[in-house]
Structure formats: structure tokens, C-alpha cells
Amino acid sequence: MKVAGFDIGGANTDLAIVDFDQNEIKNIQVDFAYLPMWSNNDDLSKVLVELIEKICSIDEIDAIGISMTAELVDAYDTKKEGVLDIVEKCENTFNCPIGYVGLDGILTKDEIEKDPLNAAAANWIATCEIATLISDNCIFIDTGSTTTDIIPIKNGKQCAIGNSDFERLATGELVYTGTLRTNLASFLEKVPFNGNEYRVASELFAQTADVFIVLDLIDESDYVCDTFDGEGKSKIECMRRIARVLCADMDMLSERDIVKISKFIHKAQVAQIAEGLNQVSQRQNLDLIVTTGLGKDILDKKAAELLNLEVKSMDNILSDEECVVAPAIGTAIMMNKTL
């Protein structure tokens, strides 16, 4: 069985093609494309097909699983509208069986049409599927480009108390911060520097990817989203953007200053994730953390360490590249189980 799992996010669409022998995974191939669904959702069908065909012929695929978070983008008035539009686009693209990840497992098109919100932002359900391969009692954290899921698992089953992104923002199970696309102004109140505390400019000046480039924690090839100013992704260009967050420029701040400031910003983001993690860990009395996603080592591991929690990485069972698209792999695994 060859199953394709897609995770259709607001900014990125991820694909995993998984070969199964019954329920055993034989081979995994992954890829992703930057597709800003707020402006370009008419390209979805084309992008889904292109992603598959970079790996194999579409005729070889036996079934397709879909998870999504893209229904939140502001091209849709409501999530309901977003889910239904994405489902329709998927149905018009493929002929093989398609299943959609919902809160209670894989759903058909007909089931979703009865209750579209069941499939809204449920991609973390798919990632749970993989976390249970490491431990039946843990909290898994997945920090992607934009958001961080923090999901408790007990006895092999996810036990999140939030049922929607809205509820999960309150429970600590969703922290809206990520490794690439997060506007620095969104989580910085003040930046200490040279004995002063600087407020920040509320503009689209710099994002977390700029900070991690400056600190050598990601490569330019990891920086898969657009820059805020349309300039390049070199270290000096990232520094220029970060300076602007303090209404400064590289005439006023040195490269060394920007590194110092970037280290503070990195710590502030770790603390933001740790705060959500602590809320979940305290409530559920769980102290093993399983990390995945692009931010697993540079953010999640540090957040767990800050709280003195034990950390395992999904890279015990998946490659780093696969960890970045873990929800897509989980989606394929869930879909395979229904066949």
C-alpha cells in the first residue's frame, strides 16, 4: 500500500508518501511547498499534484489522507467555509479514496459536510499517532514554522482538553509561535540592551527566522518563507531587519549588538513555549516530552529543559527531514489504518 499524507497549512503544504506492508512502515518519502493559502488557495490542486509527482506517478498512490490548518486564513470568512473549500478542492483533484483527519479519527467527505469544524486544525491528531510510537504517556511538542502544538498523551491516546484552536489557545495546547514566520513584535514587550529596556516597533519588520539565521541555528535553505522586506536571507540582511524592530539600523548597532539582542529574543521565545508546556504538564502530571518539527532542538528541547522535564526527540524514529513534516506522516499512517 502506498499512501500519501498531506498537511495543508496556511503557509506550507507538506507531503509524506508512506509504503506500508499491512501496518508496518516500509519506506517514507517527504517534501513540502510554500503555498500562502490566504492569497493563492486556487493553486492548491496544482500544488498537491506537483508534490506527489516529484516523488512518484499519481497512479501508484492507493489512498490519500488530508489534515489541515489552512481553513483559518483570512481568505475564508469562517473556518467552516475554509474546510469545505479545501475538501472540495481535494475531491476534485484525486480519484483514489480520500480521508480527512478529524478529532475522532479519519472522516469521509460526507461526514465532514455534516460537521466541517471536526476537521478544522486537527493535524496535531495525526502527529499523536507518531508520538505514541515513542511513548504511551508523554507530551509531544511540534514547533512548525508558525505555531507550536503541545499535546498530552495518556495510555496511547491523546487527551487534549481543547477541541478547537480557539480552546487550545487557552489550555496551553496551542502556542501561536514558530521557528520561521513569527513576527518578533508579537512576543517581545521590551528588549534589554546596554542597561536600558527598549520597547519594540509594532510593524512587520523581522521574524523568528531572521533571529535563527543570525544565531546560526538554521540555514538559509530552512528559511522557506518570504522575508518581511522582500530582501534576501543572508546574515547581514537578517541583522538589518532585526535592528529595525528597535527603530535602529546597522549604522547605530553593530553586528555584535545584534547577536546579543538575538540571544535575548531566542530566550524570550523559549520562555513563551515553556509557559504553555508548563500549563499542560502541570495539569496532566506528565513529565516526558517528545519533540518534533523544525523547532524541536532550538526551541522545544530548551523549553523542556527550562522546566526540568525529560526530553526525547522523534528523530529516534524519524529523520530530521521527516520530523519537519510529522503531521503529514501521521496522516498517512491514520489513513492506512482505515484501508
Next chain:
Amino acid sequence: MKVAGFDIGGANTDLAIVDFDQNEIKNIQVDFAYLPMWSNNDDLSKVLVELIEKICSIDEIDAIGISMTAELVDAYDTKKEGVLDIVEKCENTFNCPIGYVGLDGILTKDEIEKDPLNAAAANWIATCEIATLISDNCIFIDTGSTTTDIIPIKNGKQCAIGNSDFERLATGELVYTGTLRTNLASFLEKVPFNGNEYRVASELFAQTADVFIVLDLIDESDYVCDTFDGEGKSKIECMRRIARVLCADMDMLSERDIVKISKFIHKAQVAQIAEGLNQVSQRQNLDLIVTTGLGKDILDKKAAELLNLEVKSMDNILSDEECVVAPAIGTAIMMNKTL
């Protein structure tokens, strides 16, 4: 004497044409245009001329004063580059005498070319000129669409200790929050609602203008910037954008819920301004506040009241419409004094 004062901001360019008999103001006419300098600065010359010609013939103008903050936009690598570009564009547009507001008063083109940063973000110097008409010892607050200047004045002279926007972000003299364009995610950490504390989505979902429309504190005609989702400015459209900040929509939250949430957001922004105001007031031992700008009643007055400070509004001497472009009027007054 007929003097035109321009305040060239990142998003808006304001104009005041002031008629003087010696130093006495005989008449003021004002207007403004939305000009996003990060993308459209090549239109600056055209917009300056059009603004004047909506009021009078360009030949009637005896002199032109310019203040600016637009050099900060990310179309410019450094502020120096921004200041020099804006000055060049102004010089190429007009034939009459032109002066530029700098930290130490009006500067010529030649003076600026020696020290461009002197003219960077100095428009608040011009507004001081008007505040002193109300009191020689006060703090004036000007909340525009994007930022808030909080400037101490003693014995008729401004005595801010920050000399650049960068320094002023630390001293409390600049709080980067405004009445229209401020991303809600930039100053909200959590939103209390129905007994829970909700984190917020770090995206470009809603701005302060949306909140003030929902609360009936501004009109659609005041909402002069673009919406984040490209949709309209009606109350229901603003509500939809605000719901999205909590990863919700109008299926999940009622109009009444959004009003409740908007009231909290309004209070949070007042507190943000009050924090900067308190820093300046404590340091300078000043307790009379003079307010101006679009946010004078809905933000600045409330911040002053929160701190039990006495409040006077520039609308004692200027109309509401004139208060919105106070830096442009101050620029004309400063320029007239040099003639």
C-alpha cells in the same frame, strides 16, 4: 506669508497650509493622503503637489517646511539613506525656500546632507511648538495612526532625553502603538474571556482600527489605512477580523462576545501608553498632559486619567481635524519663524 508644512510619515503624509501675519496665525487649512512609503515612495513628489493643489495654487506658497518619520520604512536600508532620498524628492518638487525640522530647529538641505540623522523622526519637535501655546510646562502626547510621542516640555522647551526613535523607545518618549495600524497581536499577550485566558495568533489578522470601529469610537471615514484582509471596514467585517486573533470566527463568538473582547483590548492599549507616560512623568516631575492626534480622547486622555494626571487637549486651540495633523501645523509655524 503662506507656509505649507508637511509631515511625511511611513503610512500617511499630512499637510497644513498656514497663513501668517508676522508670527500670528491667520488661517489654517489641512489635509492628508495615505501614501505607504515602504512600497510607493516614488509617488511622494506627486502626492505633495496634489495635496497643496487641493487647497490653493502652488504659486501662492511662500515657503515649505518638512518633517518626516518615513525614513524608517524598510524600503530604505538605513535611516540616512531614507532621509537623503526624501530630501532629494522634496528639493526636486518645489522652487520656493524649503526647511526641514531637525532636533535643533529648522535645517537647510546642506545642513542635512552633513548630518542626515538630525532630521530623522523629528516631527515631534514640530508638535512641541504647538503644545507650548497651551503650557510652558507639560507633557504632550500625540497618538497618531501608528505611534505615540510622549514629550516633556519645561520652560517652553522640549526636554526629551532620547535623541532618536531608538533611544526614545527606551525612555518612554516613544511608544510604538497607534489608533489605526497597530497589530493587536503586538500588545496582547493573553485575552481574558469567559473565565479563561486566551493566547493570541501571531498573524496580521486585526488592527486597532478594527477595535475602535466595533466600540463606535471612530468612524469608517477615520479608518484611512488598509484592512489586513483586504475586506471592508463595516462593524461586522471588523468583528470577523478580531475573532480571528483568537483563532475563532463569528460562528464561535457572538457580536456581544466581540464587544466584550474589544473593551479589554482597548484597556490593554491604554495601559501600554500609560506605562510610557508614567515613565516620562515620574522622571520629569510633570503632571499636566496636553493631548493631540487621532487618539487624544480615546487613548491619551484615558491613559492620563489612569495615572491621575491633569489633561488638556490641543482642541482648545485647534479643531479636531487640525489636531490629527498637529506635526504638520507645527512644521509650518517653525518654518515661518525662519523667514
